[in-house]
Amino acid sequence: MELRGQTLILTGASRGIGRALALELARAGANLVLNARSEEALEQVTREVQGLGVQARAVVGDAAQDATAQFAVKAAKVIGGFAGFIHNAGVLHPGPRLWELSEAEFDQVFATHVKAGFLLAKYAFPNLRRQGSGIAVFVGSGAAHHPRVGWGAYGAAKAAEHYLAFNLAQEAPEITTLVYSPGTVDTEMQRQGRAAKGEIAQMFQGFQREGRLIQPEETAAALVRILAGEPRRFHGKIATYNDA
Numbered sequence: 001m002e003l004r005g006q007t008l009i010l011t012g013a014s015r016g017i018g019r020a021l022a023l024e025l026a027r028a029g030a031n032l033v034l035n036a037r038s039e040e041a042l043e044q045v046t047r048e049v050q051g052l053g054v055q056a057r058a059v060v061g062d063a064a065q066d067a068t069a070q071f072a073v074k075a076a077k078v079i080g081g082f083a084g085f086i087h088n089a090g091v092l093h094p095g096p097r098l099w100e101l102s103e104a105e106f107d108q109v110f111a112t113h114v115k116a117g118f119l120l121a122k123y124a125f126p127n128l129r130r131q132g133s134g135i136a137v138f139v140g141s142g143a144a145h146h147p148r149v150g151w152g153a154y155g156a157a158k159a160a161e162h163y164l165a166f167n168l169a170q171e172a173p174e175i176t177t178l179v180y181s182p183g184t185v186d187t188e189m190q191r192q193g194r195a196a197k198g199e200i201a202q203m204f205q206g207f208q209r210e211g212r213l214i215q216p217e218e219t220a221a222a223l224v225r226i227l228a229g230e231p232r233r234f235h236g237k238i239a240t241y242n243d244a
């Protein structure tokens, strides 16, 4: 897929994998609508992306709010060449067993991974279908298939997010829709995992001790290689960091 001149929406762009993806996509020539909740960090990433010579627009807000998704699609259409989205925003809340999470934490995890994915599809897919093509990437996780003490809501939300992607792939075959599983990546989410209480912290500490963490730049480059190549081979499937 040619990325130059195409406009993509990217959620969770203020740090970690999202920030690295924004920069790598810009290097590949893509214009970007960047979303995150923290205005200062997002504006900073947006300036860095613009410095790479592409058009970029920051949309500050919760990706799980209807207005955020609606505005992001509008902003992408104003830039022109709207080609789709990468839903990367995520939150883990590591540590508590499922029944120890607050209702607000549970809702936040499902809203960020699942509802935000639904809203992006709700506003992007009708446009992309009219154009007859597009790309939708859901940043997924091995957690969707591997129950562990201390990440129950997260894993359940990731499983639901994967399912949204697989179902959309059937509902809109003309839009290439895939899950990207980024590997175990050295980000704030990993740091929160290591600092958590209970068994999950040992797992995350082990990732670091065993040298299993990859850098956000590596996993971003791998996804952009997939997108710039033949993303269609992963339609309705999970592409992993190693596939690139």
Ligand SMILES: NC(=O)C1=CN([C@@H]2O[C@H](COP(=O)(O)OP(=O)(O)OC[C@H]3O[C@@H](n4cnc5c(N)ncnc54)[C@H](O)[C@@H]3O)[C@@H](O)[C@H]2O)C=CC1
Binding pocket: 011, 012, 013, 014, 015, 016, 017, 018, 035, 036, 037, 038, 061, 062, 063, 064, 087, 088, 089, 090, 091, 112, 139, 140, 141, 142, 181, 182, 183, 184, 185, 186, 187, 188, 189, 190
């Ligand atoms: N770091 C890892 O080892 C792995 C990460 N992932 C997934 O990769 C994605 C990115 O994670 P990381 O960069 O590691 O995490 P991170 O915590 O460093 O960054 C998450 C990003 O999402 C944003 N965000 C969170 N809630 C949001 C909301 N409601 N609306 C808009 N933005 C929101 C944050 O502001 C931040 O920009 C997530 O979907 C995560 O589940 C999947 C597998 C492994």
Ligand SMILES: O=C(O)c1cccc(O)c1O
Binding pocket: 140, 141, 142, 143, 183, 184, 185, 189, 190, 193, 207
């Ligand atoms: O599988 C992992 O290593 C992992 C770690 C943190 C967060 C995740 O989603 C993961 O899948």
